[in-house]
Amino acid sequence: MSPIISVSNLSKIYGSGFKALNNINLDIAKGEIFALLGPNGAGKTTLISIICGIANPTHGKISVNGHDIIKDYRAARSMIGLVPQELHTDAFESVWATVSFSRGLFGKPKNPAHIEKVLKDLSLWDKKDSKIVTLSGGMKRRVMIAKALSHEPQVLFLDEPTAGVDVELRKGMWEVVRALQASGVTIILTTHYIEEAEEMADRIGVINKGEIILIENKSTLMQKLGKKHLTLQLPSKLDAIPPDLAAYNLELSGDGRTLIYDYDTKGDRTGITSLLNDLRTAGIRISDLDTTQSSLEDIFVSLVRAP
Known part of the structure; x- marks a missing residue:
């Protein structure tokens, strides 16, 4: 048409x-x-x-x-x-x-x-x-x-x-x-x-x-440009992210009580399973978790700010 x-x-x-x-x-x-x-x-x-x-x-x-x-x-x-x-x-x-x-x-x-x-x-x-x-x-x-x-x-x-x-x-x-x-x-x-x-x-x-x-x-x-954010609440303060977890590119909040993991919306969830297993191995306990997805506003801002 x-x-x-x-x-x-x-x-x-x-x-x-x-x-x-x-x-x-x-x-x-x-x-x-x-x-x-x-x-x-x-x-x-x-x-x-x-x-x-x-x-x-x-x-x-x-x-x-x-x-x-x-x-x-x-x-x-x-x-x-x-x-x-x-x-x-x-x-x-x-x-x-x-x-x-x-x-x-x-x-x-x-x-x-x-x-x-x-x-x-x-x-x-x-x-x-x-x-x-x-x-x-x-x-x-x-x-x-x-x-x-x-x-x-x-x-x-x-x-x-x-x-x-x-x-x-x-x-x-x-x-x-x-x-x-x-x-x-x-x-x-x-x-x-x-x-x-x-x-x-x-x-x-x-x-x-x-x-x-x-x-x-x-x-x-x-789907292509959106990201999902996994927010992990920690029961106690974490001073630094262990080197063994570097591959996940985790972000630690200023108070040391929250970890944020970003992953692709088109990727599978096996990365989350691996992350949780590796956190457990590293002795890091999780008290709560929440998943959110990027909005169109997040995508728009990233596009217009791109060089």
Whole structure:
């Protein structure tokens, strides 16, 4: 199946000579949720802005469902909905009016039934006559999503959609995103809430200093780059790790009462059995143990800090 978004050899160089994007290649499949992660200034918003037609590329080619964003920009842009980081809307318009206006900007005929459905799906129906200025920050964010969905796009970009939103409202937005995906909408998400990407995404892309450094299925990424940590609690203080245990690369806590053993998620558990046997041989007793696995945040930090 052809990707719904295809980015080939994309670069963006500003007049100052600053290279915001460097030879980006990216395909996004129809109906997936793709999370684009990266530190501030990595190029996430620049990439989205170019795909959405807000900024111009210096080099490269982008197509949306086969439509070139330069040569066939009207068709390409009509397929895209964008929820930007900032809240841009007329504060004194009603929710119904501002969402309906956004639909008209794309040359779409009036469709009150669709606007009603969007507002109900986003729990905004009881706010349809409210002025934007009277809404909470979370509700304003929902209005921005409604505006982006007003013209029935096939692709939705969510640029930091839950920034400044409380936990309850954030989880509600996750449910909205899942429902959109179930209806066939392709979603590209940027976020600094790593748990959001871990919860929602099918695939993860990591961008740093204007370059894509990794694209991987989330589950595969967790398996390949994740680590498991075995924490061993000691009943008495250990002054130093015996030389016979050096092969395990154990870490001893500052108080001498905890040993930490890191191992690959794809490795088997026989290493743990051997470690416990060797600890017993060395006369080191264990009072308790616990196993945890690296989160996507741990993996992300290790990737962007890599030389």
